[in-house]
Amino acid sequence: MTTTNGYLLKGRIIDGTLNPPVENGALVIEGERIAWLGAARDLPPLYADRRLEVIDLPGRTLMPGLVDGHTHISFGEARSEEENALYTPVEFRTAKALYYAKKVLQAGVTSAFDAATTYNIAQAVRDAIDTGMFEGPRFAVSGKQLTNHQGLEDSFPNEMPFPVGQSAVLVKTREDLVEQIRFQVKDEIDAIKVSGSNDNLITPDALGSSAFTLEEFRIIAEETHRLGKLCSVHARSREAALWSAQAGFDNLFHASYIDDEGIEACLKNHCVITPTLTLLVNLVEAKQGNAGASGAAAFRAEIEAASVNLRRAYEAGVPLIAGSESGWSPVPYGQWHAREMELFVDLLGLTPLQAIHANTLAATRLLHRFGHEVGKLEAGRLADVLVVPGNPLDDIRLLQRPKSFDYIFKGGRPVDRTPPPPRQRKWYERTKIFLNGLYEYDETSGSGRLVQ
Ligand SMILES: [Zn+2]
Structure with missing residues (x-):
């Protein structure tokens, strides 16, 4: 292992704010933090004597490590609700989550907000990384989503018990809402997440109304804030977005059908919106040409609505945060973390600089414990820095090629870029389908054929 006194990086500096970039910039890393940055010509002479390792590659951009506003590190790339809720032992899920965390970091994501976990895996992954045992982004994590019979994740028939492996907990009374928040805070979550509405993936009437009443949202926000935690909600429908914003939730996920009243409530209560359009767009693209696929039209309609409504919200002054939904x-993991910026530009009309801000400094609003330490290139902050070939302000898609990055620094150290070995799936990591279709007997030919 090489030892160094620190690094002197040179290149165009995009600092994570909305300030214009500094061309011909320089940035000094000492220990785990940024010691100095500015125009290269202003570099204080004292750094010349420090024998810093100089990284000066032509045409490079220096920018903060990405802050992914929405991951599910415990979901293991599940292909269905059943796979996520029912199958795979918790011990194996945890091992997978640690394996995948490294891939997320190698995509340039140095911090992330985890938006619901199965079991308490997200806390364990966060702590295993924080204590230096495994490599991955710095995480702030939600617990299991608080849901009820109309919320996302209560997906199985009433005749069966609510699965313990589900990434939610079923809450039946208002007293139990408060009890569950206190229970999760004891389990050291950073944020409470609520299933405020359902989801097109699960039920066709997902977007009709809200799972919880305004009064219930108020109970949740009040108790969560009393205990010093961030309050966030899955809110695809108009009512769920409106009522959670009126109740003072800090962050609304999705908010595809938010209207002017909801936007007004967000502005009044300083709520941010994290859309995660990447999931919807990927679903539409992946389902194209897939004859057995259902729901693509519904996702397309939601993307269209979100494109109009979220653009209005942003133009009115509601901050947007970029999150990828990685985990399904x-x-x-490790592949789509920067796509949301491209979609913010293409679908919502943000500039590339605004999109980068949404995936760096703006996203630190979800990271209560350490948000002030990351997300921005600034002297004193942790040195989470990307060295990127080219200028992402000319082509935001450059950030979707993390293998091309010259360096990913986390806490002043270059991240190991060796990809983890490919892994095989265990037999229990799937929905147990005997056969995807009917093997029908054809009397004329005397043989069978698979019908979807
Ligand atoms: Zn999610």
């Missing part, structure tokens, strides 16, 4: 099979 449409969004495998």
